[in-house]
Amino acid sequence: MDITDQWDYTALMLAAQFNKPLVVSALIQEGADVNKVSFFDGKSALILAIESYCCDTVNILLENGANVNYRKPIHKSGTTALMIAAQNGFIEAVESLLSYNADVDLRDEDGHTAECLCPDSKILQLLNM
Incomplete structure (x- = not known):
């Protein structure tokens, strides 16, 4: 189920990246690991879905136990999904x-929090609640 391609991405990670929520749900039901991380770039399915602005997929992953606080390895910037x-x-x-x-x-490898990286005032309000 968690066989990877040349970039160490699983089928679930690719479905998350390309906003295929029905495929994401089906793969999870079949036992795909929602927290598998690519050794190539340190990304998880959740991070790939966020980078691709896939809201439905983000929610499906979170509902199924995706690690909300996973940090990419420091040599890959140490950033979180947030x-x-x-x-x-x-x-x-x-x-x-x-x-x-x-x-x-x-904090990421440079000591920045989500608030430090955020240019949007509405998001800043959410982060400070």
Whole structure:
């Protein structure tokens, strides 16, 4: 189920990246690991879904136990899904991540939190609630 391609991505990770929520759900039902991480770039299915602005997929992954506070390895920047969503202005993902208790105080390799990386005032308000 968790066989990987040349970038160490699983079928679930690819379905998350390309916003295929029905495929994501089916793969999870068949036992795909929602927390598998690519050794190539340190990304998880949740991070790939956030980078692709796939709100439905983000929610499916969170509902099925995706690690909301996973940090990419330091040599890959040490960022979290919340940092990426905040930095990219993906407010729906920020709201979902916060509802699953994403840690707003985690820092990347440069010492930045999601708040430090966020250019959007609405998201900043959410992060400071």
